[in-house]
Amino acid sequence: MMKQLLFSILLFLSFVSTAQTVMNRDSLLRLMPAIKEDSAGVEFYINLGQQYEANEPELAKYYYRKAGTISEKINYEAGVVRYIFNYTFVLNLQARYDSGLLLNQQSVAIARTLNDPVLLGKALFNTGTSYRQLARYAEAAKFYEEGRKLFADNGDSFLSAQGYDILQLMYFNIEDYDKAIEYGQAAVKYLRTVDEPMWLGTALNNLGLSYIKKRKFNEAEQVYNETLKISKRIAHVEMESSAMLNMADVFLQKGEYEKLKPFYEKAVVLNKQLQSDDGLVISYRGMAIYYFFRKEFETAKAYALQSYTIADTNNLRMEKQQTMQTLSRIYFALHDMKSGYAYLRAADVLADSILSDKIRRNALDLEAKYQSQQKILRIQRLEDDKKIQQLTISRKNTLNYILIGSAASLLIISLLSYRNYRHKQKLQQQRINELETEKQLAATEAVLKGEEQERTRLAKDLHDGLGGMLSGIKYSFNTMKGNLILTPDNAQAFERSMDMLDSSIKEMRRVAHNMMPEALVKFGLDTALKDFCNDINASGALKVSYQSLNIEEVEFEQSTAITIYRIVQELINNTMKHAVAKNAIVQLSKTDDAITxxxxxxxxxxxxxxxxxxxxxxxxxxLSRIEYLKGKLDVRSEAGKGTSVHIELNA
Structure with missing residues (x-):
């Protein structure tokens, strides 16, 4: 139930001029009618937006968009980057991390064209933080490392302190809490020496998260008390809300449940003001836990259901899963076992789903990592080239043409981003389909091999076992015949029995031959098919013509040869059973790259x-055998005109 502060995403605040920074909101609003569309106007709207971002985020976004529009009109590229910094800060406060990532990637592409390493370093850190919020830690580390080197080369201590705060959150997310505390303490130590209360409060709040994980509750309580004092002094609602929730979590971890209520009640009020859905989910759940331990279970249920409704409506899956666990405990306490078990099972299913999604996403990310990185780089280069070209053209044309060009640029960027997203989905689905196909083929191969092994065993048993016994019986009967005196009728019956015995031996050998043709093992597929067709002709059931072309050059694996033989055998059997045909043709041929x-x-x-x-x-x-050989099947037939089956296999 802990809550991180996201101010570390924003590294651009030191850009705003000193004169504007000290002006309050009312002073800025009085100046608005006189503001022109120039770089100073960009600075004005960014500074004005910062006055609203903590308490009225939608209004802050409106002023930031004004700064971005002016920057594009006057080709002020640094202003576009700074607009993105501020705007994505509010997006991250609202948990819109995907949208923030796309804009931050654009800011990196633009910053790389400018000769400003500090600006580029901040864009890199902002993008790394967007990746971190999406739990894509490998990409986050890459951007953080590049940005850290730029800050070190520039020698800016304040930026380094902000970087320490970001790195402490990075290590917190990967559960290296000792390292997180090390970076957090370094950030706090420096920020105490400068007049930057918002950044100090942010670093203190985030440091407390690691203290809680290490069960250093006294240290956590101290930093959160200091954070609350700072947030009230600078009237920063988001900081106060986070500190309230985290302080409540300290008492919850310590088991001091009677102290929870004032913190969660205040957090509800603050998060309503911020329109923060995830904050409200945590606050209502905290109130439910407070009343649960007071054994006021109906009140606890009401708060937990409020938390569940918000989490479910906004698809906050992890928060929803925790709230369902809380609801389960409340219903059990109310002796409503049916509802308690229902929420418990739903929570377990959702937890498994979250874990499965994480595992699947990591597997797919690892598999497509190289290709995805290359694609992103190519798209970024194309966007850079397009942006430069549009800015060059815009300097030579009218204002209307500039607006049209900007709109076209945004459309192209959106289309490229959408195409990249769709392509990733296609790659993921293609890999899933390939794995399913490989699984099916492996199962088919096992079945076919088992079937052929069983056929071989049965053929051998029939030929060597039953065949030998029948031949021995025939030999005994022939010996007995010479030693017996039979009447003419008995002699005739004896001869008929011998004929029937001969027929049985022949039928047994025919069955053994069909199960595993000896010619297929000894002489190969071509000879086996030729013998099979000759046997059909000899039976008189169907006249079969066998033709082969270039097959002598092909060395078939035994499993492939057996599979092709079984396909032909089954097709001819179907012809004899169903087609009422007099003639049939079997053709086996090889071309450069196929066997037909x-x-x-x-x-x-x-x-x-x-x-x-x-x-x-x-x-x-x-069908199973053709699929096993990865072949293609074409069946053509019309009433009264016969049937043609064509199969094509890779050579």
């Missing part, structure tokens, strides 16, 4: 569309 299989007949034909809904074992086996 064609099976045609002159049967009665059928509507090929019915195959889309076919569920027969034979047809399903054909």
């Amino acid at each position: 299989i064609t099976v045609e007949d002159d049967g009665k034909g059928f509507d090929a569309d019915i195959l889309k809904a076919a569920r027969g074992i034979g047809w399903t086996n054909i």
Whole structure:
């Protein structure tokens, strides 16, 4: 239930001129009618927006946009960067981190074209903080490191102190609390020496987060008391709200529940003023916890349901999960076991979903990291070139043309960002599909191999076992015949039995041969298919013509050869069962990059569309084997015109 302060995102405040900084809001408003559209006007609107950002964020955004519009009109690139700094600060206060990241990336691209290392360093730190808020710590570290080097080279101690505060939040997020405390104390130590109360309050508030994690509650209480004094002295609502919530968390961790109420009540009022949804979720949940420990369970339930409604409406998943856990405990205390278990199960499901999303996102980010980074760099370079070109053209044309060019630039940037987003989604879905296909193919391969192994075992058992027994019986009968005196009728019956025994031996050998053709193992696919077609011809059931082209040059793997043989075997069996055909053709050929299989007949034909809904074992086996070989299937048939099946495989 702790809350970080986000002021460290904003590193540009020292830009504003001293004369304007000391002026209050009323003085600035009186000057507004006389403000011109020049660089001084940009400074004026940025300074005016800063007077509202802590208490009226939407009004602050309005004035910042005014500064940005003027900067674009007069081609004041530094002003555009500073507009982005201020505007994204408010976006981050409102938890709109994705929007803030896009604008901060633009500020880096523009700052790289200017000869101002300090401005670029601040843009890099702001962008790193946007990545950190999105839990993309690897990208955040990259931008922080580049910005830190620029600040060190410039020798600006105040910027270094702000950097220490940002780094303490970075290490807090990755749960290295000792390192976070080290950087936080360094930031506070320097900021106590300068008159920068807002930055001191920010660093103190963030330092307290790590103290709580290390269970140093006395130290945490001290820094939050100091933060509250600073926030009230400078009338900074966001700082006061965060300090209230964090101070309440100190007492909650210490088990001093009776002290929670005034802090959470005040946080509710402040977060309503700030229109901060996540702050309200935490504040209402804190009130619910306070009344829970006072055993006023109905009041606790009312506050928890308020917290849940806001979290659910704004899709604040982590806060929603914590609030559902709180609701579960309250319902259990009310002896409403059904509702208690319902919220507990929902909280567990949401926690698993959050964890799964994080794992999946990390896996996909790692997989596509290099390509994504290269794409972002190319897009940034294109945006830089486009921006420079538009600024050059704007100096030579009228004001109306400047406005049209600016609108077109924003549209192009939006389209490029959207295209990049869609491409990332496509890559992620493509990888998921590939993994699913690989899984299906592996399962199919295992089934096919198991089937062929079983066929081979059965063929061997039939041939070597049952075949040997039948041959032994025939030999015994022939021996007995010479030693018996039979009547003519008995002799005739004996001969018929011998004929039936011969037929059984032949049928057994035919079945064993179909299960695993000996010719396929010894002489290869071409010979096995030729023997198979000859056997069909000999049976008289169907006249089959077999043709092969360039197959002698191909060395098939045994699994591939068996799979192709089974496909042809199943297709011919289907022809004999269903087609009422007299003739059929089997063709096997190889071209430069493909192996083709064609099976045609002159049967009665059928509507090929019915195959889309076919569920027969034979047809399903054909499709599985073709999919295993990564082949393409084309079936063409019409009533009375026969059927043609064409299969194409990669050579």
